[in-house]
Amino acid sequence: MATTLKSLRETVDLRHLRQIIAGLDEGVILVDPDQSLLWANEAALTMHGVERLEQLGTTVDDYRARFQLRYRNNHRLEADDYPIERVVAGDRFSEVVVEVTVAGEDAPRWVHQVRSLVLNDRDEDAPSCVVLVIQDVTDRYQAEDRFEQSFNANPAPAVICRLADLRFVKVNQGFVEMTGHDKGQLLCKTMYDIDVLRGAERRDLAKERLSEGRTIPQMEAELELPGGGTKLVIVAGQPIEMDDQPCMLFTFADLEPRRKAESALRHSEERFTRTFQMAPVPMAIGARDGHLLCEVNASFTALTGYGSAEIIGRSLAEVELWAHEPGRRDIEEAIESGRDLRGHEARITAKDGGRIDCLVSTEAIRLGEDACVLWAFQDITQRKATELELVEAIEAVMKDTSWFSRSIMDKLARLRAPQPDAAGAGLDDLTAREREVLALICRGLDDKSIARSLGVSGNTVRNHVARIYAKIGVNRRTAAAAWARARGFDGEATAVSHREVPA
Structure with missing residues (x-):
């Protein structure tokens, strides 16, 4: 007649069995069919935070009173659902995961993965002993909880796909907000339904890596949206395990704002280019550093004779556009110092060698990442020629008219010739006699009158x-008078010495 395990507590077989079980990392609890707890190894006691079997409970009811169990979905187990109750009832199960809470506490302390084992006597079908085998998976599930919280809180859009069937098993709020997909519906779909690698620039490589469960490098792709249209993204894949199943974590970066910004910039540049090319004002665009031209419009070509192929990639100085070297230096120094020019008068040389008087304006602009200068030229050659012709006509009519308004003569002189360079000749460069002659010129006297005033011959005055004229760089009396007045010399305060003309 078979005896129960309980009656063999001190037999050699039971001692050997205890010695074998005691060394296991898994927790083991032996339960008699009459629902009394026979024995537990040290691992099982530690997994419940106790040191002796009595603290674990002497019966199944004691155990249930001391420890409250619930599933991972926070659903509390009923009495009949406790693994220890099920194993006593003869239920065989391979894996049950429960959270274990000490009675009187709110938060669970451990997560146990439990399986059952039923021991029968050789001659009887009734179980002689039932066994609970317990694994402490607290750390693993806590790590999964931390991952779950981090995954859901991460603002970067992400989904997790199970490699076995390519079904989506997790999706975070960032992906939902980026695409507009319904989270519940998405978890019922596979990558065949929603292709997160659609339009990927290296799609073949991505599919190969996905099939092998290897890292998918970053690449651009286009996600299809539920309402139609697509969204440009960067996608990358990282292999991970979830619930001991190989999966792929896909993360995304939304490139749609960048695509819209690039599109707006492209349209803006296209509008600028059309406006630039169609503008009636001659314009050019050059680098701020080195002044190399990168674009000229049709009006610039018409003004200078230089086509795009001839001048792009060269500086204005290299093509010798500026007629005067000092003027070129002044313009380039102004730009290099960060100043924009407005209506700066300069003379340029056309391709055929002709001289063109211009008003030059500049504006600092950026093209992409490059600092550039927009040049604008206004041709005033005809205007200046007309002004000179007008002055010459007035001078011809009013020549030697001493009563003509001195202020008008000064203004005419300024129109006729530009103001001399301040760095040129000064009053100190004239002799005393030359200053006397200049003073009389400023008073409006002609050569004969000056000769009589000074008591010299007409030839001497003319010399x-x-x-x-040679010293101050003019060729007309009105210009000489204007030059003198510009330096505060009007001749009124100058004493003129009289010399008699030799007989």
């Missing part, structure tokens, strides 16, 4: 006048 003095010629030397004055």
Whole structure:
């Protein structure tokens, strides 16, 4: 007649069995069919935070009173659902995961993965002993909880796909907000339904890596949206395990704002280019550093004769556009110092060698990442020619008219010739006699009157006048008078010495 395990507590077989079980990492609890707890190894006691079997409970009812169990979905187990109750009832199960809470506490302390084992006597079908085998999976599930919280809280859009069937098993709020997909519906779909690698630039590589469960490098792709249309993204895949199943974590970066910004910039640049090319004002675009031209419009070509192929990639100085070297330096120094020019008068040289008077304006702009300068040229050659013709006509009519308004003569002189360079000749460069002659010129006297005032011959006056013109860089009396007045010399305060003309 078979005896129960309980009656063999001190037999050699039971001692050997205890010695074998005691060394296991898994927790083992032996339960008699009469629902009394026979024995538990040290691992099982530690997994419940106790040191002796009595603290675990002497019966199944004691155990249930001391420890409250619930499933991972927070659903509390009924009495008949406790693994220890099920194993006593003869239920065989391979894996049940429960959270274990000490009575009187709110938060669970451990997560146990439990399986059952039923021991029968050789001659009887009734179980002689039932066994609970317990694994402490607290750390694993806590890590999964942390991952779950981090995954859901991460603002970066992400989904997890199970490699076995390519079904989506997790999706975070960032992906839902980016695409507009319904979270519940998405978890019922596979990558065949929603292709997260659609339009990927290296799609073949991505599919190969996915099939092998290897890392998928970052690449651009287009996600199809539920309401129609697509969204440009960067997608990358990282292999992970969830519930001991190989999966792929896909993360995304939304490139749609960048695509819209690039599209707006492209349209803006296209509008700028059309406006630039169609503008009636001659314009050019050059680099701020080095002044190399990168674009000219049709009006610039018409003005200078230089086509795009001839001038792009060269500086204005290299093509010798500027007629005067000092003027070129002044313009380039202004730009290099960060100043924009407005209506700066300069003279340029056309391709055929012709000289063109211009008003030059510049504006600092950016094209992409490059600092550039927009050049605008206004041709004033005809206007200046008309002004000179007008002055010459007035001078011809009013020549030698001493009563003509001195202020008008000064203004005409300024129109006729630009103001001399301040760095040129000064009053100190004239001799005393030349300053006397200049003073009389400023008073409106002609050569004969000056000769009588100074008591010299007309030839002597003409020689003095010629030397004055050469020194101050003018060729007309009105210009000489304007030059003198620009330096605060009007001749009124100058004493004129009289010399008699030799007999």
